[in-house]
Amino acid sequence: MSQLKKLAGQTAIYGLSSILGRSINFLLIIVYTAYLDKEALGAFTGIYALIGFLNIVFTYGMETAFFRFSTGKNLNPDQVYHNSxxxxxxxxxxxGSSIYLLAPWLAETMNYPGQAYLFKWTALILSFDALLAIPFAKLRLENRAMAFAGAxxxxxxxxxxxxxxxxxxxxVWINEGVLQADFLGFQSDWGVEYILLSNLLANGLIIPYVWWRAGFFRFSLEKEIIRPMWKYSLPLLFMGLAGVTNELxxxxxxxxxxxxxxxxxxxxREAAGIFGANFKLAILMNLVIQAFKYAAEPFFFRQSSDKNSPQLYAKVMHVFIIFCSLLMVAISVNLFWIGPTFLKGEDxxxxxxxxxxxxxGYLLLGVYFxxxxxxxxxDKTSYSFWITFIGALVSVVVIVGLVPMWGFMGGALSTLACYLVMTVTCFWYGQKFYPIPYxxxxxxxxxxLAFGMSYVGFFWETDNQVIDFFVKNCCILIFLxxxxxxERGHLKALFSRNH
Known part of the structure; x- marks a missing residue:
């Protein structure tokens, strides 16, 4: 139980920073839907999907390899940090240079003629993200959750x-005459351009601070360290590519x-903007999973040598499912006010x-993690590729087959289907090679039950808003x-132990 409390504490710190930070960031969707047109939102959705995909290529599984080799017995963690x-x-x-040079071709291919600068900025964003990956991982490994959260x-x-x-x-200042119309070359018709530029500036400015908090590295490429790390991380690269394909x-x-x-x-493209904006409403589930991942990945590796670790992993999974299922119901039944609050504008x-x-879908992604x-x-990371490849294949087949018929729902089902297949496949092989008593x-x-209660609450509607609110939120209480x-047996044992 003490280990679960420790994990919960770490997750809470990461979660507070993630939820607070992403909530602040999430408020930007109000700005985007209020001040930008759906065309700009569609461009934002497409380009950031590309960034999510290429992020995996730029980091190629080195974060997980860093955790694995830093917690091993044969290598000095500082050496692993410098080399990775x-x-x-x-x-x-x-x-980064390759993407920068390919920017004109990418602009034409993705139907952004004359806007090669968008993909040059994308190359810089990807480069800055990659240079932050290992320092952030080092803060997590050292249990410096507050430093990580602050950065x-x-x-x-x-x-x-x-x-x-x-x-x-x-x-506003230009319209009010406070600034000249050409202030710093301001372009009034830009939309997604300013989203990318903001991201680029924020990431570039934070690099010196994160490097200072994690500890500056010494340039070193030692074959005896790099070679086994690369061998370990290469399957994770393909897993990540397939995984981000599933997600994006x-x-x-x-x-x-x-x-x-x-x-x-x-x-x-306007419809894609609406589709991408509704993905943002599922962000709370993704935030919880991300916070859990930040805390759990180094925690799982540290506990791997304990003979009771399978039982601990099973308990973590069970608590995770209960908490995230409850969260899914709570968000779904309150979409009638959450949605209009954050997504401004028509349609x-x-x-x-x-x-x-x-x-x-996001909940199943957490289960898969x-x-x-x-x-x-x-060290059987090669299985990760095949599992996620199967998920990616399912995702593409479903979206190609169902979007032309079912529109938004076809796209959403592709996310759900691929994570369901990945979860079942990973569970099947995991029980063969490393049995865990889930x-x-x-x-x-x-x-x-949570999925059913979510749609019961979502579709319940009468002419009385007060009754609607009460009935919808009763779904949360029923599930709980x-x-x-x-779980009465476990709860009784827990309370009796505390007393």
Whole structure:
């Protein structure tokens, strides 16, 4: 129990920074939907899907390799830090330069003619992200959660300030005559450009601070360190590529697969903007999973040598499923006010009905992350590629097959289907190579119950808003009551132990 409390404490710190920071960042969607047109939102969705995909290429699994080799018995953690950061610096210079030079081709290929500068900025954003990856991982490994959280918050606050300055404040000051119309070359017709520029400035400014907090590295490329790390991380690269395909392919491909005039009076890129904005409503689930991942990955590696670690991993999984299932119900039944609060402008409500599906997809992603510990600590990372490749294949097949017929729901189901397949496959192989006593039946029941209660609450609607609010939120209490009843034995033992 003490180990679970320690993990919960670390997750709470990471979660506070992630939820607070991302909540601040999430408020930008209000700015985007209020001040930018749907065309700009569609461009934002597509380009950031590309960034998410290329981020995996730039870091190629070195964060996980850093954890694995830093916690081993044969290597000095400082040596691992110097070598992994040096390797990433070298590869980033090559990859970043390549993307920069390919910017004109990318602009034409992705239907942004004459806007090659967007992809040059993208190359710089990717490079800065890669140079921050290992220092942030080092802070996590050393249990310096407060330093990690502080740096993340500074980065997010800088991004928000630059967004507000470029999208809201400067245009207002120009209209009021406080600034000249050509102030610093300001372009009134820019939209996604200022989103990218804000991200670029925020990431670039935070690098010296993060490097200082983590400890500056000494350039070193030692074959006896780099070679085994590369061998370990290479399958994780392909896993990451397949995994990010699963997560982002629907947003990346949506506008290109959706038939023109599927939604009357709306272009495919505008529809993609609505689709991407509704993904943002599932962000709370993603925040919890991200916070859990920050704390759990180094925790799992540190506990791997304990003979009781399988039982501990099972307990962590069970608590994770209960908490995230409850969160899914709470968000889904309150979408009637959460959605309009954060997505300003017309037409965004037409996509609210896909949010419970997206929440379940993200929840299964979290379950998969729990399950994936078996191939990380047994060094069977090659399985990760095949599992995520299968998920990516399912994702592409579903989105190509269902988006032309079902629009938004087709895209959402591609996310759910791929994570479901990955979860089942990972569980099957994990139990063969590294058996963990998960409460599979009970956990599966909670997931199905939560999904059902989410849509019962979502679709409940009468003419009385007060009754609607009460009935919808009763779904949360019903779910919680069933969980307490089914976990009464564990709760009784827990309280008796505390007394």
């Amino acid at each position: 950061q040096s390797l990433l610096l070298t590869s980033t210079l090559f990859l 993340k918050l500074i980065n997010i606050l800088l991004n928000v300030v630059f967004n507000l300055l470029l999208i809201v404040w400067i245009p 392919v629907s947003r990346l491909l949506f506008e290109y697969i959706l038939p023109e005039n599927y939604f009357q009076g709306m272009t495919s 965004y409500a037409m996509g609210f009905f896909i949010v419970p599906v997206l929440l379940m 729990n399950l994936s510990i078996w191939f990380k600590i047994t 409460q599979t039946v009970k956990g599966g029941f909670y997931l199905l 009551g069933i969980v307490i009843f089914m």
